[in-house]
Every structure is written in structure tokens, then in C-alpha cells.
Amino acid sequence: MDWLFFTEVTLAGLGSGALLSLTALSFVLIYKATRVINLAVGEILMLGGYLFFAFVTAFGLATWLAIPLAIAGGALFGFVVERTLIRPMLGESSISVLMLTVGLGSVLIGATELIWNTDPRALPDFMGQAPVFIGEAYVSRKIAIGFVVSALVIALFLLLFRFWRGGVALRATATDQAAAYSCGINVPAVFSLAWMVACATAAGAGLLVGAIGGISPTMGVFGLSALVVVIIGGLDSVLGALVGGILIGLVEAWAGTFLGGEYKLVTTFSILIAALMIRPYGLFGTVEIERL
Amino acid sequence: MTSLNRRQIMGLAAGAGLASAFPGFTAYAQEKEIVIGGSIPLTGVFAFAGVAIEAGMSDYVKLTNEAGGIAGRKLRLAYEDTAYKVDTSVAVFNKLTTQNDIHLYYGDSTGFAKTINEELNRRGTILMAGASFGSELNNPEKYPFQFMAGPDYVEMFAILLEYIAKAQPGAKLVFVNSDTEFGRDPIEASVKRAKEMGLDVVAQIVTPPTAVDVSTEVLKLRRANPDFTIFHGYVLAPLPEFMSQAKQLGLKTKFMGTFWSMDNSLWANVGAPADGFMGVMPYRYYYDTSPDAPILEKIRKLRPTYQATGYMQGFLTAMLMGEAAKRTLEAGKELNGKTLKAALNSIKDFDTGGIIGVPISVPGNSVPVGRIYQFNAADKQMKPASDWISLKK
Numbered sequence: 277m278d279w280l281f282f283t284e285v286t287l288a289g290l291g292s293g294a295l296l297s298l299t300a301l302s303f304v305l306i307y308k309a310t311r312v313i314n315l316a317v318g319e320i321l322m323l324g325g326y327l328f329f330a331f332v333t334a335f336g337l338a339t340w341l342a343i344p345l346a347i348a349g350g351a352l353f354g355f356v357v358e359r360t361l362i363r364p365m366l367g368e369s370s371i372s373v374l375m376l377t378v379g380l381g382s383v384l385i386g387a388t389e390l391i392w393n394t395d396p397r398a399l400p401d402f403m404g405q406a407p408v409f410i411g412e413a414y415v416s417r418k419i420a421i422g423f424v425v426s427a428l429v430i431a432l433f434l435l436l437f438r439f440w441r442g443g444v445a446l447r448a449t450a451t452d453q454a455a456a457y458s459c460g461i462n463v464p465a466v467f468s469l470a471w472m473v474a475c476a477t478a479a480g481a482g483l484l485v486g487a488i489g490g491i492s493p494t495m496g497v498f499g500l501s502a503l504v505v506v507i508i509g510g511l512d513s514v515l516g517a518l519v520g521g522i523l524i525g526l527v528e529a530w531a532g533t534f535l536g537g538e539y540k541l542v543t544t545f546s547i548l549i550a551a552l553m554i555r556p557y558g559l560f561g562t563v564e565i566e567r568l
Numbered sequence: 569m570t571s572l573n574r575r576q577i578m579g580l581a582a583g584a585g586l587a588s589a590f591p592g593f594t595a596y597a598q599e600k601e602i603v604i605g606g607s608i609p610l611t612g613v614f615a616f617a618g619v620a621i622e623a624g625m626s627d628y629v630k631l632t633n634e635a636g637g638i639a640g641r642k643l644r645l646a647y648e649d650t651a652y653k654v655d656t657s658v659a660v661f662n663k664l665t666t667q668n669d670i671h672l673y674y675g676d677s678t679g680f681a682k683t684i685n686e687e688l689n690r691r692g693t694i695l696m697a698g699a700s701f702g703s704e705l706n707n708p709e710k711y712p713f714q715f716m717a718g719p720d721y722v723e724m725f726a727i728l729l730e731y732i733a734k735a736q737p738g739a740k741l742v743f744v745n746s747d748t749e750f751g752r753d754p755i756e757a758s759v760k761r762a763k764e765m766g767l768d769v770v771a772q773i774v775t776p777p778t779a780v781d782v783s784t785e786v787l788k789l790r791r792a793n794p795d796f797t798i799f800h801g802y803v804l805a806p807l808p809e810f811m812s813q814a815k816q817l818g819l820k821t822k823f824m825g826t827f828w829s830m831d832n833s834l835w836a837n838v839g840a841p842a843d844g845f846m847g848v849m850p851y852r853y854y855y856d857t858s859p860d861a862p863i864l865e866k867i868r869k870l871r872p873t874y875q876a877t878g879y880m881q882g883f884l885t886a887m888l889m890g891e892a893a894k895r896t897l898e899a900g901k902e903l904n905g906k907t908l909k910a911a912l913n914s915i916k917d918f919d920t921g922g923i924i925g926v927p928i929s930v931p932g933n934s935v936p937v938g939r940i941y942q943f944n945a946a947d948k949q950m951k952p953a954s955d956w957i958s959l960k961k
Contacts, residue, residue, distance in 0.1 A: 281787065288783035295781070386611070394615035395876075396804040398838040405841075407816035416783045416813050489780035490805040494613045497778050529784045537774030537785065538747045 283413045285533045286526065291419030293525015294426035295484055299502035300509065300517035301430060302478040308450045308512045309470030312362065312373050316381035317478050318499020323384060324350050324479025325399065325486030325495065326392055332400045339402040343483060350479025351472040358471035363464065381496060388493045396492035403487055422484045429477065430518050437514060446470060450512065504544060508551045510561025519559060523547075602638055602893055602903070604629070604886060605664040606647030606674040607657035609699075614652040616803065617699060617828065617878035618676065622647065624882030625674065627870055628890065638890050639897035645886075646670070654679040661687075670694060671903040672889045674882075678702035678749055681714060688713045688905065695892060695908035697885045699878075701827065703753055706933045713905035715912060717885040718850035719936045719959065721750075721800065724826045725758035727848045727938040727957045732796055733765045739795040742821070744773045744785065744810070751777075751801020754826075770794055775806065782806045786813040789821070799825045804834045812841040822846060830941065831877045836948040843945035846953060848938040851880035851923050853950055861922025884923050888930065891915060926956045 299321060306314045314320075327349040331342035357380065365373050408420045437443040448456040449466045457463055478499075482491075485498055501524070509520025524544055531543040557563050604625065609618035622645075629643045637643060646668050650657040657680040664670060675681050675698035682704070688694055689712065696714045703722040705711050719727060732739050741762060745751035751774075759769045771792035773785050789797060789810075797814075799807055802825070811823050825847035832853055835842040854875045856864055867875065867883070895911035896903055917927035928935050940954040 281791070284787050285784050288781070288787065291783065292781040389611060389615065394611070394619055396616060396834060398804070398808050401839070405812065405816060414787070414817060416781070416786070416809075417816065418809070419781055419783050485780055488806075488809055490808065492805070493615070498780055501778060532776075533784050533788065537776060537779075540776045541747075541778075 280412055284415070285529050287410065287413055287415045288419060289526040289529025290522060291415065291423040291525070292529065293522040294423040295419075295481065295488075295521075296502050296505045296524055297518045297521025298422075298426040298429060298484070299478065299481045299499060300505040300521050301433065301514065302474040302481065303502060303506045304509075304512060304514055304517045305433075305470050305474035305477065307506075308514075309446050310362070310467050311370065312377070313370075313511070314474070315374060315377045315499075315503075316384060316496075317474075317502065318496030319381040319384035320350060320353065320475050320478040321482035321485060321499055322388060322491065322493065322496045323353060324482025325491040326388055326482075327479065328483050328486065329392070329397065329399055329491060339400065343402070346483060347476050347480045350482075351476035353479075354471040354473075354475025355468055357475070358468050362471065363467065385493050385496065392493075394493055396490055398490045399483075399486045401487075416488075418484075418488045422488065425480075425484060426521075429480070430514065433514050442466075442469060501544075504548050506558070508548060508558060510558025512562050513558065513560035516558050516560035601642045601644050602672065602890075603644050603646050603668045603670050604672045604674065604889060605661070605668060605670040605694075606645060607650045607660040607664075607676050607680060608647045608674065609652035609676045610649035612651035612653065614676065614699070616831075616834075616876070617881075618649075618652070620876035620878030621674070621699060621882035621885075623871070623875065624879035624884075625886040627867065627879075628883045628886035631866060631870070632890055638894045641897070643890065647674070650676050650680075652676060654683055658683060665694070671905075671908060672696075672893065674698050674885060675700070678705065678753075681705050681711070685711055685714065692905045693903075695889065695905050695912065697889065699881070701934075702749075703757065708932050711933060713909055715888070715909070715930065715933045717881060717888055717935060718827065719848075719938050720934050721754040721826060722757045722761075723934060723936045723959055724848045724850075724938060725754045725798065725800070726761055726936075726959055728798060728824055728826075728940070729758065729762055729765055729767060730957055730959075731940045731954050733767060736795055737766060739767055740793070741767055741769045742771045742773060742789060742792050742794040742797045743769060744775065744789075744797060744799045746777055746779075746801030747774050748777050748801055754800060779806055782810050783813065786810060786817065789814060790817050790819060793819065794821050797821045797823050799823065799829060802829050803831075804829065804838075807845075808838045808841050811845065815841065824848075827877065827881075827938075830950065832943075832948075832950045833874055833876060835943045835950070840945050842943050845943045846940055849877065849941045849950070850935065850938045851877065851884060852925060853877075853941075854879070855949065856922075858922060858925070860925070863921030863923055866921075880923055884920060887920065887923070888912060888915070888935075891918065924956070926958060 302317045306312055324346050328342050328346035331337045331345050403418050403421050408415045408417050445461045445466050449463050453463055505520040505524050509516025527543055528540045532540045608622050609615055625645055629645050632643050646664050648660045650660055657676055671694055673694050673696040675696055678700040681700050701716050701720045703720040705714055706720040743755055745755055762769050773788055823845050830847045830849045892908045892912040896907045901907040912930050916929045936959040939956045941950040942953040943950050
């Protein structure tokens with residue numbers, strides 16, 4: 277056994293798993309607050325990548341300015357979508373809202389093709405090219421940066437949910453909307469906040485994913501991989517997104533290396549099926565109890 | 569002044585209604601034309617190519633009609649978007665062939681070409697080409713009414729291998745392909761061919777279709793440490809990241825690709841990591857000012873900005889379809905799959921106006937010619953790295 281090689285593969289798996297976790301977080305934030313599964317997360321991730329691209333190339337902004345602007349653009353998009361599309365759907369069946377997010381994803385792809393055309397593109401380099409070594413083990417620089425950013429963001433969210441008033445309000449709303457109302461929590465504002473933060477997170481993930489794999493109108497398919505993560509981790513669990521992402525990242529890296537690239541997705545979806553059979557609400561998700 | 573009575577007005581109205589309800593009905597009344605049908609991916613994962621293909625085909629139609637058409641008939645392109653989905657492509661095919669008298673058709677994928685083949689054989693009225701260079705389609709017995717305007721994927725690999733065998737005999741190779749039908753197509757046959765040519769395929773790396781991060785694949789590449797790495801089944805991603813990480817690790821391997829990953833503008837955006845990327849290209853690039861390429865000069869006048877490789881593919885496909893139709897009509901034969909394919913196969917040492925740098929022949933279902941180009945990041949251009957290579961069967 278070549279332990280150095282195994283360590284390098286494991287580090288690569290941790291890095292790509294962290295990216296999945298960050299994207300999965302966007303699903304979790306919205307579901308936790310509003311019980312909506314937003315299937316347009318992948319396309320919002322794509323939007324983040326294209327906004328960054330536009331700010332740097334069309335507007336000539338420096339990358340340090342373009343990054344927060346792209347993330348803010350994601351937040352603004354989340355705010356507009358929640359106020360104009362999601363809020364009027366309150367009280368409608370969850371399938372209707374789910375289909376609305378599917379439609380939203382299609383509209384975003386179409387708009388992107390119209391504005392930026394259909395060509396795949398490479399994002400301007402903002403992470404540098406120098407390799408990173410942990411001891412003797414090589415890690416791709418972009419993956420290392422992606423891991424650090426994802427870990428920091430997820431840690432921040434865990435702390436915010438525990439200690440910040442807005443985070444506590446979100447948890448309260450997720451637990452019982454009527455009770456949250458009666459405690460004076462502005463529930464519609466919590467919905468807005470959840471959409472804004474989740475879309476900003478997805479846009480930020482889009483920058484990292486775009487920096488590694490380039491941007492194209494079809495890059496939103498990455499969101500589907502993250503959906504697998506949240507189903508395994510639990511749709512309403514931030515910790516589940518973290519653990520699920522890392523688990524899938526590691527398993528894919530090991531399967532791809534020791535079995536072959538063609539086994540990556542097979543392994544992932546086998547885990548998904550097993551998880552659905554054993555813990556259908558996810559590793560860390562809330563067990564829904566329905567009483568008649 | 570002529571006055572119309574009520575009966576005449578009613579008759580005219582009925583005729584107009586019939587004509588608008590059944591477009592095919594009017595075809596007989598119109599001047600005879602040759603319609604090229606098309607299931608073209610203007611949206612979806614292959615849209616970057618589809619948009620360029622449509623532009624290339626439309627320009628060929630325009631230039632041909634300006635020059636008087638084909639045997640006195642005007643050309644017309646009738647197409648719809650398929651989003652690169654086989655079921656949509658089939659629906660578009662059925663719709664267009666019902667509404668128009670179509671004998672030439674452009675399909676968007678290997679999947680569609682295989683699906684529609686039985687129907688083409690049953691009808692026997694249409695000659696089809698398309699965006700696919702799938703090696704399975706390069707079989708005149710199984711696919712008698714289809715062709716491709718370039719080498720199939722196995723032939724593309726063969727051209728690359730021929731170049732490598734000359735440049736570095738006995739070189740070590742790694743094949744990297746996406747886990748798709750497109751990606752897997754040439755691998756098995758090319759491993760065998762490489763061995764016959766004295767080249768050593770030391771590893772094969774497969775990436776899932778949705779791969780973003782390729783760190784683990786780069787680690788495998790480092791272990792294999794090849795002289796040449798050949799990618800297939802990709803357009804752009806994840807090639808730049810692959811190359812960038814390999815350079816970080818100090819690998820000296822030369823990276824190569826096949827036709828759909830050879831577009832100049834895509835690599836121009838990548839910048840420095842793209843420097844030195846090589847690949848097989850069946851056509852000249854838009855900006856090539858060689859004196860024996862008058863058609864490129866015409867294209868540049870028609871479209872002053874760079875046109876992607878898909879444009880050349882669409883243009884040449886329409887040109888070969890037009891040439892087959894011309895030869896069929898000039899021989900006094902009716903247009904159908906059999907006569908058109910026979911006319912296509914009669915093409916020998918044909919001058920493409922410089923789209924391909926050597927005269928071409930279409931002995932079977934493909935045009936087994938290509939040239940190696942290499943990307944120069946400083947000039948942001950693909951530049952020729954070899955002469956034109958014509959494969960001998």
C-alpha cells in the first residue's frame with residue numbers, strides 16, 4: 277500500500293466533498309426555514325459563476341471586488357425570487373412549489389444562454405497556480421482553497437444557528453411557524469433571510485466550482501450531486517450537509533482511484549439507495565412524525 | 569378592373585386556408601427546391617456546437633443560392649432545436665419530414681443517428697449526416713444512408729497516434745475519457761492500434777460525465793507519467809484543470825484532444841495553462857489565410873468575427889450534401905437515399921475550397937483526413953503542428 281498516494285487521494289476527496297457540502301448547505305438553509313426543496317440551487321450556483329465572470333471581464337472589476345459582488349448578486353436574486361415567486365405560493369402544495377423551482381432553473385439556463393451565449397468558458401484565475409503540499413502530500417491549490425472556504429462557511433453557519441438571534445429565529449420558524457409568530461418572530465422576514473443567505477451561499481459555491489471546472493450553462497448539474505448529499509445527510513441538517521458531503525467526496529475519490537472512474541457514480545447512488553432504505557430522513561435529518 | 573363574385577372569393581379563401589393548413593400542399597405549387605432538414609442542438613449541453621453548426625450550414629445555403637443554387641434548384645435549411653435530446657430529435661425529424669419534401673438531413677448526436685437509422689433504411693429517401701463522428705456509424709452496411717464530414721473518433725485517434733509514432737517512437741501514452749458513449753467510443757480500438765504501432769498505453773483514466781474536480785485523476789496520471797495524454801469525450805472542462813494541476817506537479821506529458829475540444833476561442837479564454845495543447849482537427853480554422861482557401865475568405869467577408877470549429881463542420885457537411893445532390897440531379901436521377909449516397913461515394917479528390925487543406929474522397933461513411941494543431945497561448949491561436957494526414961484503409 278502506497279500510503280502517500282492514499283493520503284493524497286483522501287485529501288482530494290475531502291476537498292471535493294467540502295465543495296459538495298457548501299452547495300448542499302444552500303438546499304438545507306431553504307428547506308430548514310420554508311420546507312421548500314429548491315431544485316434551482318445548481319442554476320443559482322451557475323449564476324454566481326457568471327456574475328463573477330461578468331464583473332471581471334465586462335466591467336473590468338478587480339477580483340477582490342467581483343467576488344463579494346457576485347455573492348451579493350446571489351443574495352439579491354434570492355430576495356427577489358422569494359418575494360415575487362415563492363411567497364405567493366404559500367399554502368400551495370409542496371409539489372407546486374417544487375415544480376416552480378424546476379421552472380426557475382430552466383429560466384435561469386435560458387437567460388444565461390441569451391446573455392452569455394452557450395460557450396463553455398474558463399473563469400479568470402483568482403486562486404493562483406502554485407501547488408500546495410501538506411508534508412509530502414500534494415493537494416490541488418483550488419481544492420485546498422475550496423476546502424478551507426467551505427469549512428469556514430459551514431462552521432460560521434453552525435455558530436450562527438446556535439448563538440445569533442436571526443439563526444435562533446430561523447430554527448424557531450423551522451420548528452413551529454405558528455409558535456414562532458406568537459413569540460413575535462417576523463416569519464416572512466425569516467423566509468426572505470433564508471432565501472437570501474442560501475442563494476448567496478450557492479453563488480459563492482459557484483465561484484469555487486467555476487474556478488475549478490469552468491462555467492457553462494449546464495454547470496448547474498453539480499447541484500444534483502449536492503442534492504444526493506442532502507438526502508443522505510438530512511434535508512434540514514447543516515451538520516448532515518457537512519458529513520454527507522465529506523462522505524460522498526471521500527467515497528467517490530477512493531472508488532474513482534481504486535475501482536475506476538466509471539464506478540464513482542455507481543458507488544454514490546448505491547450509498548443513496550442504502551441511506552433511503554435505512555434512514556429515509558437522512559443521517560442527521562429530523563424524523564417527521566405525522567399524527568392523524 | 570376585374571371584379572370577383574362571391575363564389576370566386578369563397579374559392580380563393582378555401583384555397584388559402586388549405587395552403588396554410590397543409591404547408592406540404594403548397595410545395596408542388598412552388599418552384600422546386602432542395603430542403604436540408606435538421607435536428608440541431610441550439611440549447612443544452614451541446615449548444616455551443618449547434619449554434620455554430622447552424623451558422624455554417626446557413627452560410628453554405630446562402631452562398632450556394634447566390635451562385636444559382638444546385639442544378640437550378642434553390643437550397644433551403646429547415647431545422648428546429650433539440651436541446652441535444654434524442655426523443656426531441658426524433659420528434660423534430662418526424663415533424664420536418666412530414667411538412668417538407670426532405671432528402672437530406674442533419675442529426676445532432678450518435679444516439680439520434682442510431683435511433684433513426686432503421687427509419688432511414690425503411691424510407692430509403694434520405695441521406696443523413698450530423699454532429700456525430702461515432703465509429704459505429706462508419707459502417708456502410710449497417711448505416712447505408714449516413715455519413716460524417718470528417719474522420720470518425722477511432723480515425724481521429726489513429727491520426728494522433730500516427731503523429732506520435734513519428735515524433736516519438738515507442739512513446740508512453742495515457743488515454744483519458746469521459747464515461748459517456750461519446751467518451752468510450754474510440755478507446756478499445758485505439759489501445760489495440762497503439763500497440764500495433766509500437767506505442768505503450770500505460771493507463772486509461774475514466775472521468776464521470778459530471779466531473780468538476782479531477783485531482784484524483786491527476787494523481788493517477790502522475791503515477792503513469794506518460795509522454796502523451798490523449799483526452800476524448802470532452803469539450804473544454806475538465807481539461808484546463810487537468811493540465812493546470814499536471815503542470816503544478818511538474819509533469820512533462822503533452823496533452824492532446826479530438827475535434828470537439830479543439831475550438832480556438834474556448835482555449836483562448838483559458839490562457840497560459842492552455843499553452844502547448846495539441847489535437848486533431850479535420851478542418852482549417854476560420855483565421856487561416858492560406859492562398860488555397862478561397863472559401864475561408866468568403867466566410868470572413870460574410871462573418872467578420874471568429875467562427876467556431878462547429879461552423880466549419882456544418883459548412884462542410886452541407887457542402888458534401890449539396891455536392892451529392894448536384895451529382896445525382898446532373899445524372900438525371902431522382903433524389904433518394906440510395907442515389908445520394910452513391911453520388912457522395914463518387915466524390916474523389918474533391919476540392920473543398922480550402923476548408924480541408926488537401927483534396928478529399930468519401931469512399932465509405934467518413935472523410936479520414938486531419939491535421940495536428942497546437943495552441944500557442946502567446947498568440948492565442950491554434951497553429952499547424954503537422955501536414956495533413958490522410959489515413960489509408
